[in-house]
Amino acid sequence: MELLEALSAKFNYWIYVIIMMIGLYAMISKNNLVKKLIGMSIFQTAIILFYVSIGVKEGDTIPILYHDQVHPSHGDSHHGADTGHGEDHHPSHEEIVANLHIEPDDFANPLPHVLMLTAIVVGVATLGVGLALTQKIYRDFGSIEENEILESIKSAK
Amino acid sequence: MPSSITSFTPVLASLVSLLAVLPIVLLGKKPNLREGATFLAAFIKFGLVVSMLPTILAGSTIEFTVWEIVPNLAIAFRVDGLGMLFGLVASSLWIVTSLYSIGYMRGLKEHSQTRFFTFFAISLSATIGVAFAANLFTLYLFYEMLSLATYPLVTHHQDKEARTGGRTYLTYLLSTSIGFVLPALIFVYVKTGSSMEFSSSGFLSGHITASEALILLLLFTFGFAKSGLMPFHSWLPGAMVAPTPVSALLHAVAVVKVGVFCILRVFTGVFGTDYLQDLDIATVVAWIAAFTIVASSLIALTQDNLKRRLAFSTVGQLSYIILGAALLSDRAVTGSMTHIAMHAVGKITLFMCAGAIFVATGKKYISQMDGLGRKMPITFAAFSIGALSVIGLPPTGGLISKFYLVTGAMDAGQSALLVIFLISTILNAAYLLPIGYRAFFPKDPQLAKQPFSWKTTEEANWQCITPLSITAVLAIILFIKPQFLLQLAGLMVGANG
Amino acid sequence: MIDQSPAIILLAPFLLAILLALLGIKREWLCFPLVITGLAISVAASVITLMRVIDEGTIQYFFGGWEPPFGINLRVDGLNALVALAVSTVALLTAIYSKRAVPAETSDKVSQYYTLYLLSVTGLLGIVLTGDAFNLYVLIEISALTSYALIGMGSKRATLAAYKYLIMGTIGASFYLLGVGYLYIKTGSLNMYDIQEQIVANNLHGSPTILVAFILIMVGVWIKMAFFPLHAWLPNSYTFGPSTTSALLGPLVTKVMIYVMIRMILTVFSPEFAFDQLDWSNIVVWMSVIAILAASISALAQTSLQKMLAFLIIAEVGYMVGGVWLADEMGMVGSIYHIIADAFMTLCVFLFAGIIFTKTGRRDLSAMEGLFTKMPLTMVGFLVGAFSLIGIPPTAGFFSKWYLIQGGISSGHYEYVAALLISSLINAVLFFRIIEIAYFGAKPAEGHGHHHEEEHNGGPTEASFSMLFPLLITAALLLGIGLYNQEVVAIITDFVSQFNIGAIIL
Known part of the structure; x- marks a missing residue:
């Protein structure tokens, strides 16, 4: 029961960890470069969720007067x-x-949420650069499957 | 406590040849002026060294601290008896070798002579730097500088053989100095926290345990691989691909002597003979040196290439010096210090003869030199004198140092090592004397019948012959007047009390 | 103006990047002078800042006048003033080198390249100067995103390398971000110094949350600095990218991340926590030993100059990580000194590699054939860099090894000392192999004689001034930093001694 309590009390952490691992798995094991980038986005989103969740309190409202x-x-x-x-x-x-x-407990902590605005921007930028690179790779190698690219590098040698 | 004088002279003595690099490079297109610069630097250097001699003989030391480079550690110079002895040998022989190398390089029309003289000058700076280093750190700096500056000299021919020789050379010298000496150096620095300045009683005592002392001693002894102690000796025969002046000055005098000089410093200045005696660990080094002496002499016997035979002979003779230091008795240490000078003069003569033979006839192998003495009488006469000095027979200086080494071994009560000295002397004679003998009294009766006449001689050019005659005469002079060398060595030993 | 110097270090390249983006596209000739101006101002500001730090001690700079923990601040002490100076100087020297290399290698994107270049430098300088843990993340990403693009502008394979770097880099940065999140949960602060104060005030050192934060941050930083075995992204990125990119990122990225590690350990978590409470020091030192050896041996196997150098960078990272985790004051000083020294050593050899590549169009070692006679000055510069990497006195590399080994001996980590020495020897082999080729020619010459003069015709000639100048300056700096190492080390020791690292173990 204690375990269950521990799980349920901090369920937000467990969820972000699971999502993060899904993303990490895609980044490492997928062969398709675009799928890897999707994995990367999932990975980053998990962290964003984590940050957002730590700012939230029970029964709170948005921190605007x-x-x-x-x-x-x-x-x-x-x-x-x-x-x-x-x-x-x-x-x-x-x-x-x-x-x-004002009771601080009535409001969600705005700071992590604001931070995540920046993190989202960073994430989008990373994704953009990643996709641009993928495009260039496709133009150069004619494929976005990693194993095919590696083979064409090998055969070019 | 001997007084000490602060003076810039030792620094200048080291720097002068480094400064000479500039005119040498600039005058590269005008060989005569370029060689003029080399000579000028050589004479100034010798003059500077000699100018310090009276002060040193009077029992003072000359010091100069250039720069504190790491906390508590400075690049500093200090001239004492041992440093002066070595400095004298190196700087005087540089003059002789300069003349010789001009004859040799021009005689063979070697390429890139400017590069040759440039690095030669740098090497000499490093050598004098080692001689006058005041602490272990400065010593190491110049030691490394010497390894690198001699590489272009060793590989001067830039052919396949030079490449292999050069590779062996650097592999041995750098791997031992970085792998052994550097950690030992830093270990000493960390443990003692001192400035690592050499002193007659050493500076390690009390800072390290006995087993650490043994490891350090071995690290230093093997680390200064320029001394050719087995098993780190094979760079020396390999380096014989170098032009003969390089072999003569560097591998008979400067480089190898720097190696043994460093070991002598470690024994006398870092550990201190008393401390080593207390620990009783020097015997290990003594036996390694003894083994090297016998083994290298036996190998030398089998070599037909004259330069290689001389190289192995050098390996053996260097170990005499190490052995002398490791015996720790006053007479033995005196002997090993004097042997630096005696062996240098003898061996440089032999090498220059080998080079002169090569310049005049193109012959490298001993088997080809039958009866050559009739064509090159001066060369082979000098060769024989050099050989006598290396073996340690009268009327040459080699006798003096050997006498001290042998009696030193008795003082130390090491009769087993005494036997080593005797065996090796016989072996020395066995591999050196026949060369001169065969040259004058060939086996081939055809050659033996030829009448000798000064008109039929085919000596090498005068630039080659003069220096080797000078050093041969020097070897005899050192027999008659060895006092000042002994006095310089005595300064170091006397200080040990 | 003087008061603003810490901000100017950052703002000069940043503002000029914007200016360049606006003006440069139509006027390509404007790019180079603008870049040089921006970086020169930055270097000048770094020098002024360093002087001020030496005089006044730590400088605080509050953006918009808001004081921490609410506002964003730059905080400059002896450590980052030095690193910032090294970063801006390296960036300036590389920029000078780039004058011919960039138009040659990325002909149609000169202004874009330079804009990214300046932004990347801004990011790196920001990492070094900021006092805010979250800003650090953003700045890491700024420098990383720009460097992905800078690498991707190279050859075909560079794009793939940049992609892999992007994936790995994002993982690293994300771990860091997560770590900062955990720190925030416990301390409610993002300001590095405030975090430290909160941790101490609330006695949080035993908290598992702080431990998790520490692990995440360390792993993230290790990925970003290519600490073996997390190094896979690095070799290809620095091999196939444009030569200017390699010369900029090679010396800086890994070093700046080492700085972050040191900053985190010393300032955010405190050395008591990292070295004493966790007792990881043995494990990490062993990891660094493996890193040094594995990377050095891999370097031996390379036939391409750039790739060989890339593996050397990984080995050097091992030096510094190991030096930090020796948990010894001397080791820490050595690591910080090595950040500076290694930045310039790596710059020196990468500039050399770039010159060779632009001159011969080749990356393999045999391109170096006979260079001593053809490009003597270039070789002089290279020799100094090579000697420094080997650790031959009196170059900076010798002294950094000196301090590191000293740390290794006094903390009793002899395995680390051995690894350093072995790696020095391997470096000696690596560089003397190149020197041999340059001196003898790739094939063993037949017989000796005058093949020398003949080689004069044909083949590459001495590099142009704009390439040679930074190389020789770097070489001179290496000697200077070596000879004046006491002055540099005095600043570092001043900084490190306040943490009492040596005393903790005792």
Whole structure:
């Protein structure tokens, strides 16, 4: 049972590991160069999933403050009436921060998610370069099957 | 404690031939001027070395630290008795060899003479650098420099034979110096943390265990493979593909003597004879040297190629010096230091004779030299004197050093090794004397009947004959006046107290 | 301006890359001067930064004024100031070399090539300077992506090699990224120094998560630095790519990744953790011994000059990994010194290989026939590089070996010492084989005599100035770094001594 608990409590890790291994398998054992690249994308996506999952908490929401949270006077009239200040008053930044009641546990951690934006870009770029290379290989060797390419190199010698 | 003087002279003495490279290369198209530069450098070098002699004989040392290159380790020069002795030998013989190589190279119309003289000069710089090195590190630097600078000389002919010879040469010298000496050097540095400066009492004592000491001693002894100690000797006969002046100066004097010089330094300056005596490990080296002496003499007997026979003779004679050092008695160490000079003079004569014979007649093999003495009387007279010196017979300097070595062996109480000295002396005589004898008194009665006349001689050109006559005479002078050599050697031994 | 020097190191090549991409396509003549300008500024900024580090100690540079752990910063200390200087200098020298090589080898893509070149250098410099673990990943990928393309611009086989490099490189970088993820889980920070502080403050050294992070990062970095047996991508990539690419990437990529390894061990995880707590040092040193020997022996089997050099790089990686993991202060100093020395040694021999390739169009060793008389100056440059790789004094290679062996002896790892010496000897064999061919000719000459003069006609002649100049400068630098090794080592020791590596084992 402990094992099952360990598995289920951290199921996100197990899933990313499985996906990653699928990708790694494709990268290593596939003969077709494009399939290898697909494997590479799966591999990278697994890592992205891992990062995304570590930022998530139970019952959380996206880390964006709604307008009424920041400017309660506009959204929540009775709260504004309590303050007793003039209507024209715009609270300073410090005041707003002091008045906010934000529980970090209510929000997903944005940082890993932002990082993954960069990682996705990197992944796409890698895939692009990989496909471009594959194209050039196809033009040079007339094939994208690794064993055929290696044979044509051998026979050219 | 002997006083020490700081002076730039030792550095200059080493550098002068390196600086000479520039004019030699620039004057490459004008052979006479180029050789002029070589001579000038040789004389300046000798002059610088001699200028330091009185100071050294008075019991002082001359020091100069150039550059601290690794923490606590500097490129530093120091001239003491042993260094002075070796420096004198190398620099004086360079003059003689320069003259000889001009005769030889021009006589045979060799190619790339500029390259030849350039690397010759560099080699001499390295040799003097070794002689005047103040610490193990500087010694190693110049030792490596010498290995590389001599490679183009050994392979000068650039043919197949030179290629093989050169390959053997570098393989042996680099693999031993990188494989054995370098780790030993760094080990010593790590263990002692000192500047590794040579001192008469050594600097290892107290820093290492006895078994480490034995390993270090063997690493150093075999690592300095220029000394031709078996089983790392086969580069020496292989290097005989070089033009004869190279064989003469480098493989009779500079390179091989650098090898034994380094070993002497290790015995006297790194370990210190007292420490070795306490550890009682030098006997191992002594027996390896003894084996080398006998084995190489036996091989020499079978060689028909004159240069190869001389090469194996060199291997044996070098081991005399190592053996002398390993005996650790004062007289033996004195003997082995003097033997550096005595053997150098004798062997360079023999090599130059071999070269002169080749220049004049094109003959390389001893079997072809029957009766040649009648055509080349001066050459063979010099040859015989050289042979006597190498064997250790009067009236030549070889007797002096051998006398010290033999009595040193008695002092050390090693009567078994005494027998080795005697056997090898007989063998030396057996492989050297017949050559001169046959040349003057040929077996072939036809040749023997020919009347001798100075008019029918066919000596090599004067540039070849003069130097070998000079060294032959020098061998006799060293018999009559060996005192200053003994005094220089005595400085080192005396310091051991 | 002086205050901005760390950023200028990075920005100069980056901005000029953009400029080049915009202007260069139509005006090919503009490319070379722009590249040289960018890199020269970068070198100057590196020199200034190094001077400042020597004077002031560690320099922090905050991008946009945001301070870590929130902002992104560059943090320059004795270690990376030196490495950055080496990287930018190597890049500049290679750029000078490329003047003729690039138009000859990639004729229709000169501006693209140079843009990628500058971006790649930016990436490498960024790796060295950044103080942020995630930025490090991005920069690794920037330099890697550009280098895939730089290699792929070469011959037919280069494309395939680049593809394989891409696959392996991505795996390596991804492992690194994963490792950083685990670190983030535990410490909540991406700033290298902050991570270290968090680990110490929360006493996380025993945590399995940190261990996993460490393993992942190390494996990732090892793949990227071609640590045997993870080296398969390297030889073909550096053999078949354009000669400028080999001369840029050969010296730099592996060395920069070694820097990353050292940075991770020393700054992020702390040496106590890596050497003491894990007790891996024996295993890794043995792995490096195997790496050194296997790569050296493979180098012996090669008939192509570039490939032989590529295997030497792998052997040198073994030197440095081993040196770091000796867990000895001297070993660490030696490894860092070797990063600098090896960058220039490798550059020297790769430039030579490039010159030979452009001159003769051949990669095999027999192309070197009779070169001593035909290209004397080139050979002088090559000899210095070769002697340095063998470890003959007074070149830089001798001293790096000196320190490494010293580390090996004082930490008692004699197997490492033996491996270093054997590899030196193998290098001697390798290079004297080339020297022999260049000196004697490929076939044994028949008889001796004057074949010398005859060879003068025909065959290659001395390389052009733009190729010879960087080669000779590199050779001079090798001698300089060797003779002045104390000065370099003083900076390194200053840096390393704060970690007390020697004391840990005791």
